[in-house]
Every structure is written in structure tokens, then in C-alpha cells.
Amino acid sequence: MVQDEIFFDPTGAPLAAHASGALHVQDIMCLRGSHCLFDGFSLTLDPGAALAVYGANGAGKTSLLRLIAGLVPIQAGAVTLPAAPDMAVAVHYVGHLDGLKNALRVWETLHGFAGFYGCAALSEWQTKQILSLLGLSACADRPVGELSAGQRRRLALARLLPVARPLWLLDEPFTALDTQGREVLTRLVGAHLALNGMVIASSHEALPFATQTITLPAPQGSV
Amino acid sequence: MLKAVENLSAYYANPTRFMRLAGLLHAPVWGLALSVLVLGLYMASGVPDDYQQGATVRIMFVHVPAAWLSLFAYSFIFFASVTALVFRHPLGHVAARAAAPIGATFTFIALVTGALWGQPMWGTWWVWDARLTSVLVLFFIYLGYIALWQAIEDYGQAARAAAILAIVGFVNVPIVKFSVDWWNTLHQPASVSRFAPPALHPDFLYPLLVMGLAFMLLFAALVLTRMQMEVLRRRALIRQGARHV
Amino acid sequence: MRIFLALMFQQVRLGWRGGQTVLAIAFLFIAVTLLPFGIGPELRLLKELAPGLVWVVMLLTLMATLDRLFQADLEDGALDQLFLLPLALELVVLAKATGHFVVVVLPLLLAVPLAGILLNIEPVALPSLMAALALGAPSLVLLGAIGAALSVTVRRATMLTGLLVMPLYVPVLIFGIAASTPSAGGDGAVNAAGLGVLALFGLAALLLAPVAIAAALRAGLR
Numbered sequence: 001m002v003q004d005e006i007f008f009d010p011t012g013a014p015l016a017a018h019a020s021g022a023l024h025v026q027d028i029m030c031l032r033g034s035h036c037l038f039d040g041f042s043l044t045l046d047p048g049a050a051l052a053v054y055g056a057n058g059a060g061k062t063s064l065l066r067l068i069a070g071l072v073p074i075q076a077g078a079v080t081l082p083a084a085p086d087m088a089v090a091v092h093y094v095g096h097l098d099g100l101k102n103a104l105r106v107w108e109t110l111h112g113f114a115g116f117y118g119c120a121a122l123s124e125w126q127t128k129q130i131l132s133l134l135g136l137s138a139c140a141d142r143p144v145g146e147l148s149a150g151q152r153r154r155l156a157l158a159r160l161l162p163v164a165r166p167l168w169l170l171d172e173p174f175t176a177l178d179t180q181g182r183e184v185l186t187r188l189v190g191a192h193l194a195l196n197g198m199v200i201a202s203s204h205e206a207l208p209f210a211t212q213t214i215t216l217p218a219p220q221g222s223v
Numbered sequence: 224m225l226k227a228v229e230n231l232s233a234y235y236a237n238p239t240r241f242m243r244l245a246g247l248l249h250a251p252v253w254g255l256a257l258s259v260l261v262l263g264l265y266m267a268s269g270v271p272d273d274y275q276q277g278a279t280v281r282i283m284f285v286h287v288p289a290a291w292l293s294l295f296a297y298s299f300i301f302f303a304s305v306t307a308l309v310f311r312h313p314l315g316h317v318a319a320r321a322a323a324p325i326g327a328t329f330t331f332i333a334l335v336t337g338a339l340w341g342q343p344m345w346g347t348w349w350v351w352d353a354r355l356t357s358v359l360v361l362f363f364i365y366l367g368y369i370a371l372w373q374a375i376e377d378y379g380q381a382a383r384a385a386a387i388l389a390i391v392g393f394v395n396v397p398i399v400k401f402s403v404d405w406w407n408t409l410h411q412p413a414s415v416s417r418f419a420p421p422a423l424h425p426d427f428l429y430p431l432l433v434m435g436l437a438f439m440l441l442f443a444a445l446v447l448t449r450m451q452m453e454v455l456r457r458r459a460l461i462r463q464g465a466r467h468v
Numbered sequence: 469m470r471i472f473l474a475l476m477f478q479q480v481r482l483g484w485r486g487g488q489t490v491l492a493i494a495f496l497f498i499a500v501t502l503l504p505f506g507i508g509p510e511l512r513l514l515k516e517l518a519p520g521l522v523w524v525v526m527l528l529t530l531m532a533t534l535d536r537l538f539q540a541d542l543e544d545g546a547l548d549q550l551f552l553l554p555l556a557l558e559l560v561v562l563a564k565a566t567g568h569f570v571v572v573v574l575p576l577l578l579a580v581p582l583a584g585i586l587l588n589i590e591p592v593a594l595p596s597l598m599a600a601l602a603l604g605a606p607s608l609v610l611l612g613a614i615g616a617a618l619s620v621t622v623r624r625a626t627m628l629t630g631l632l633v634m635p636l637y638v639p640v641l642i643f644g645i646a647a648s649t650p651s652a653g654g655d656g657a658v659n660a661a662g663l664g665v666l667a668l669f670g671l672a673a674l675l676l677a678p679v680a681i682a683a684a685l686r687a688g689l690r
Contacts, residue, residue: 360635360638363631363634364635366631367628367631367632367634367635370632371618371619371628371632374622374625374628375619375621375622377621377690380621380687380690383687384618384687384688386687387618387687388632390680391614391636391680392635395635395636395639399635399638399639401639402638402639402642402643403638405642406642406646409658
């Protein structure tokens with residue numbers, strides 16, 4: 001019941017499995033200002049794997065995620081997914097900031113998540129399903145501005161559901177998530193990985209769903 | 224880590240070559256600029272008074288070349304920005320940023336000398352005639368460009384945004400010129416005569432051209448110097464480990 | 469496209485709930501009310517100046533409302549998500565600009581007749597003024613959005629956006645005023661020329677501005 005019909009493709013049909021192939025990150029460099037955070041960085045992530053990225057503050061965890069998402073222009077190297085020529089439509093990025101609008105109601109936000117990713121309108125049933133998965137059933141009509149921090153964080157995760165994409169990039173997902181939220185996320189990640197999805201998550205703490213880990217070196221002095 | 228050093232030095236390889244070249248050119252360009260300027264001023268002072276405008280006609284020898292340079296400098300900024308964006312040449316951004324205050328200054332000089340030149344004729348310090356108005360709008364374009372560079376903290380971001388602004392503004396300049404000219408023809412009261420340089424008699428033409436050349440050389444010298452200063456400044460800041468250069 | 473409409477309607481919803489409509493109209497009337505204090509309440513003078521005054525006040529109001537167009541999204545993280553949509557960024561920004569047009573500019577246009585009355589506008593002149601403003605408004609929104617996108621990462625960028633946008637507005641203003649003069653009274657050619665050029669500007673802005681806006685937003689990525 002958890003795996004069936006919580007992930008949908010843009011046409012609204014339940015997703016069978018992701019078919020994107022492995023993620024290849026080759027020799028990328030990250031410059032912040034004129035400061036080089038890391039260089040010649042490579043990794044390969046197979047379908048069904050979840051990578052946890054550790055490192056001190058300022059080591060470049062967020063920059064790495066944003067580079068892979070394409071939100072920071074790539075100056076060297078390449079990031080590729082074999083079956084997805086455009087990285088922008090193959091990733092879901094949940095960053096530090098929620099990307100939520102306080103003036104909208106929770107259900108309007110959900111419908112937005114569906115509509116912006118090109119999905120047919122969410123059915124009543126789908127909306128209820130998603131809300132109950134996230135533990136937000138009681139909040140459907142409330143404005144986002146009235147939610148608690150934990151509820152907002154869970155709602156931000158809702159972005160992952162209406163339209164499924166193969167690669168999830170989560171920036172410190174457990175921060176600001178309450179216990180209930182952590183359970184929800186772990187369950188979602190499990191279902192996503194079972195469908196050959198991939199996850200890269202940065203964190204300061206152990207992530208129960210991670211299948212491999214990597215630690216970014218501490219930020220060096222400038223050259 | 225070694226690779227990072229390599230990458231950063233690749234970033235500065237071109238600027239290093241540039242600095243070497245600039246060092247060689249520095250003295251000759253300045254020398255040439257100042258000599259031609261002296262020549263131009265000498266020629267301008269030797270020009271006879273205009274029968275209608277009197278001695279004030281000589282302001283023209285500063286006003287007209289300054290106006291030429293204000294447009295030339297902006298074109299320079301445009302081409303430097305395009306080079307930087309399209310060919311990813313980092314010096315393009317440095318050049319554009321260096322040229323902006325100089326272009327703005329020439330524009331300001333054109334405005335002030337225009338006002339000074341016209342005042343005896345118009346009886347007032349400013350009229351909204353087509354040319355002066357266009358130059359005034361150009362001045363605002365420069366101000367906006369400089370302000371954008373100042374406002375954005377991250378150098379790379381500021382450079383890219385400023386380059387886009389330069390391109391948008393460059394497309395806008397002829398549109399503004401066309402619009403202001405058209406606007407002026409609608410509102411031209413017959414009594415205010417458009418002030419114009421006297422018929423371009425060789426006596427006036429040659430000093431004008433020499434002054435134009437002098438200003439262009441001055442522009443080149445100033446931009447070169449400012450670019451050198453900018454490269455040195457950024458290097459020093461990076462060596463100190465500054466975050467925002 | 470469905471995504472385009474979804475983005476546009478969200479912009480409208482947020483603008484309305486954020487009070488942007490009311491604030492913009494309020495700003496318009498504040499400016500219009502200040503004018504007679506500045507230039508004197510003499511009706512003949514106001515009548516002559518009215519179309520020009522309305523145009524300038526509209527420009528200033530638009531400049532004041534546009535700077536938050538993208539900055540609000542930057543601050544809450546929604547801007548990042550705009551880059552990850554299956555729709556080209558140029559169309560995404562066009563959708564937002566269209567939404568802004570609907571929620572802010574259309575109400576302002578509807579408020580113009582009342583503003584005109586306060587300035588003792590010639591009633592015959594009102595239709596041409598409305599037509600010219602309606603035709604010029606898309607250009608104004610799109611050009612203003614360029615300024616907003618360039619200054620998106622700058623705190624308190626209202627003044628900066630205004631400065632960046634002012635040279636772009638000058639041609640639109642010139643032809644807008646020309647198009648606003650009523651066609652009776654021998655100014656028919658000027659009127660038609662003005663309207664034609666405004667339409668041309670609108671078309672050019674529609675095709676070119678989204679490219680510049682998208683490039684500016686990309687330049688602001690870090």
C-alpha cells in the first residue's frame with residue numbers, strides 16, 4: 001500500500017519504476033567566490049542507492065547538491081543521467097528554504113506542486129492520500145503561514161510526490177523535522193529507492209536510509 | 224589541491240599575459256594621449272572666434288568629442304560584455320567595469336559643456352533639446368550600470384548581471400535616440416534655435432578631430448590603468464583570503 | 469500550456485492576497501493627490517497636464533511594484549524551483565509577468581478614469597489615454613521585470629530597479645504620451661504613430677524581454 005500509487009508520472013499514472021540509469025558526476029569543480037571548495041570531484045550513484053554527504057559547515061555540501069541540480073552553473077566536468085538529457089527535469093531539490101508560500105493554503109500548495117510539474121490536476125483522493133502520508137490531513141485548509149516548522153518541512157517534502165522524478169537531492173532533510181516527519185521521510189525514501197530512484201542527502205547526523213556515505217573535506221584556506 | 228591551484232592559475236593566465244602587455248603599453252599610451260591632447264588644445268585655441276557665438280564656440284572642442292566618447296565608451300562596454308559572456312573571457316568583465324566610470328565622466332562633461340555652450344544663446348542653463356536629452360538618458364544608463372556593479376556583492380554575479388544590463392542598454396540607446404529626436408520634433412517651439420557647431424570648415428574640423436583622437440587615447444590610457452589596478456586589487460584580496468572580491 | 473497558466477494564476481493569487489492590488493491603487497492615488505499640492509489646483513493647468521501626469525504616475529507605480537516580482541521567490545526558495553520546472557525559464561518568467569499584469573496593472577488601468585477626473589482631464593481625451601496605457605502596459609511590465617531580475621539578489625532594490633528601468637521606460641513614455649492625445653484636433657497622425665509604435669514595443673518586449681529576464685535570473689544563481 002505504501003509502494004503502490006504514491007508516485008505518479010506526469011500523466012497521472014502510477015509509476016512502475018524509474019528508468020534513468022546511474023548518476024555520473026565527473027570531475028566537477030566548485031568555486032565559491034574565488035575560493036575553491038572542491039575540485040576533480042567524481043561519484044557514481046546506481047539506481048536504488050542513497051548517498052549521504054557529510055562535512056563541516058562551509059565544506060560545500062549545499063553547493064554540491066545545487067551543482068548536481070544545475071542550480072549552480074557547472075564550470076568544469078559533467079553531471080549526467082543516461083536516460084535524462086536535461087538534469088533540471090530529472091531532479092527534485094528540497095533545499096534549506098522550503099519554497100513554500102505563506103499566503104497559500106496547504107491544499108493549494110499541493111495542487112501547485114502538481115500543476116507546476118506538468119501533472120493533470122490532483123484528484124480529491126490523491127490529495128487526501130498525500131496529506132495522510134505526510135501527517136498533514138488535519139491541516140488541508142490552513143494557510144501555510146500558520147503551520148509549525150515541522151509541518152512546513154513535511155509540506156516541503158510533498159513536492160516529491162505528485163510527479164515522480166528519479167533523483168532526489170535533499171539538503172539536510174532531517175533538520176527541523178520532528179520524529180513523525182523523520183519516519184515519513186524514511187518511508188518515502190524507501191519507496192523511492194524500491195522503484196530504482198536515487199537519493200543524495202546532505203546531513204550532520206546519521207541517515208537511516210543511506211546505503212553509502214561520503215564526507216567532504218573541511219574548507220581549506222584559500223590558495 | 225594541486226589541481227585547484229592549477230585551475231585558479233588558469234583563471235589568471237590570461238590576466239597575467241595582459242598585465243605584462245599592459246605594463247609595456249602603459250607609458251607610451253599615456254605619453255601619446257597627453258601629447259595629442261596638448262596639440263588639440265593648442266589647435267583649438269588658435270581657431271578664430273565665430274561671428275555668431277563668439278569665443279564660446281571653443282567649448283565645442285570639448286563638448287563634441289566628449290559626446291563622441293560617451294557613445295564610444297558605451298560601445299566598448301557592450302563589446303567587452305559580449306566578449307566576456309560569449310567567449311567566457313574574464314578580462315572582458317574587468318574591461319567593462321573599468322570603462323564605465325570613465326564613460327560616465329565623459330558623458331557628464333558633455334552635459335556640462337553643453338549647458339555652458341548653450342547658456343549665452345538660450346539665456347538659460349538647460350534646455351530639453353534632442354541631443355542634450357539623449358545624452359542625459361545615456362548618463363542614467365551609465366549610472367545604473369555602475370550602481371549594479373556596486374550593489375551585488377559577489378563579483379561573478381555582478382559581472383554577469385552587469386554584462387546583461389550592458390547588452391540590454393546598448394539595444395536601448397538607438398531606440399532612445401530615435402524616440403527623443405521624434406519627441407523633440409513634436410515640441411520644438413520655433414523661437415528656440417537648435418544650437419549647432421558652425422559649418423564644419425577645415426579650421427574647425429581638424430582641431431575637432433585631433434581633440435576626438437586625444438580623448439580616445441585618454442580613454443584608452445585610463446581604461447588600461449584602471450584594468451591594471453583592478454587585476455592587482457583582486458589578486459591582493461584573494462591572497463588575503465577575502466570571500467567577496 | 470497548463471504549467472504557464474498554473475504559474476500565472478499562482479502569481480495572481482499571491483498578489484491579490486498579499487494586497488498588491490490595493491497597495492498599487494493606493495500609491496496611484498497618493499501620487500495623484502500630491503500633484504495639485506505641488507503644481508497648484510488651477511483646473512486649466514491640470515487639464516492640460518493630465519495625460520502626462522497620469523503616465524508618469526503609472527510609471528512610478530509600476531517601478532514600485534515590480535521589484536518584488538522575483539525577490540520574494542528568492543527569499544523563500546521558490547526561485548530555485550522555477551529553474552527545475554519542465555517549462556523553459558523564458559516562458560516561466562513570462563507567466564509571472566502576465567500574472568503581475570493581471571493582478572496589478574489591470575486594476576490600475578481601471579482606476580485611471582477616476583485619477584483622470586481628479587486631475588480634471590478632458591473627457592474626450594480619456595479613451596485615447598486608456599487605450600495608450602493599455603497598449604503600453606505590457607512593455608512596461610516586461611521591461612520592469614528585466615530590472616527586477618537583474619537586481620534580484622540585492623537587498624532593498626527598489627531604487628536600483630527604478631534606476632535600471634528608467635532608460636528603458638523613456639521611449640515607451642514618449643510614444644505613449646503621443647498616442648494619448650485625442651485624435652480629433654488634427655493630431656490624428658501623431659496619435660496613430662504613437663499607438664503603432666507602442667504596439668511594436670509591446671511585440672518586441674514580448675519576444676526579447678523574457679530572454680533577458682531569464683538570463684538575468686540565471687546570472688543570479690549561486
